[in-house]
Amino acid sequence: MTRSQTEKLTLCAVFTALAMILSYVESLVPYFFAVPGMKLGLTNLVVVYALYLFGNKEAFIINVIRIVLVGFMFGNAFSIVYSLAGGVLSFAAMSVMKRSGKFSMMGVSMAGGVFHNIGQIIVAIIVLKSFSISWYLPPLMISGLVTGFLIGIVSFETLKRTKVLFGAKK
Numbered sequence: 183m184t185r186s187q188t189e190k191l192t193l194c195a196v197f198t199a200l201a202m203i204l205s206y207v208e209s210l211v212p213y214f215f216a217v218p219g220m221k222l223g224l225t226n227l228v229v230v231y232a233l234y235l236f237g238n239k240e241a242f243i244i245n246v247i248r249i250v251l252v253g254f255m256f257g258n259a260f261s262i263v264y265s266l267a268g269g270v271l272s273f274a275a276m277s278v279m280k281r282s283g284k285f286s287m288m289g290v291s292m293a294g295g296v297f298h299n300i301g302q303i304i305v306a307i308i309v310l311k312s313f314s315i316s317w318y319l320p321p322l323m324i325s326g327l328v329t330g331f332l333i334g335i336v337s338f339e340t341l342k343r344t345k346v347l348f349g350a351k352k
Contacts, residue, residue, distance in 0.1 A: 204225045
């Protein structure tokens with residue numbers, strides 16, 4: 183392994199740990215939102231940041247490892263399945279939108295928030311064998327847009343101020 187590969191691997195490990203910490207912190211936030219179960223999506227801050235700093239492969243690995251480890255530590259098999267469905271669909275949407283070059287970091291993050299919720303609702307429909315849960319999708323999509331926008335702003339500002347530290351070219 184070259185020094186740059188070792189540095190990238192180390193940074194990815196640090197980003198994964200940070201995403202895990204943010205996931206835990208988010209679990210401590212009480213739910214006073216109008217939509218039960220809605221979360222702020224703090225871990226998406228790390229994923230969006232990594233997507234722009236490193237690229238698709240590293241950001242995807244950080245996202246999946248974080249989901250699995252947090253699921254084993256604080257959740258159960260169902261939470262891993264729901265989170266993986268949301269996380270993978272969200273990441274796919276963000277990756278496609280970023281690659282197109284037509285969307286801002288905020289737009290990419292907003293898509294991530296919306297598609298994460300869509301992925302989880304799809305799993306819920308499959309598990310419950312009923313479309314009755316789909317009524318929940320519109321409020322979740324709105325919350326995904328709002329939180330995605332906020333996470334996008336924080337990601338953009340963080341990347342702008344720190345990319346020199348990591349030698350980012352993007």
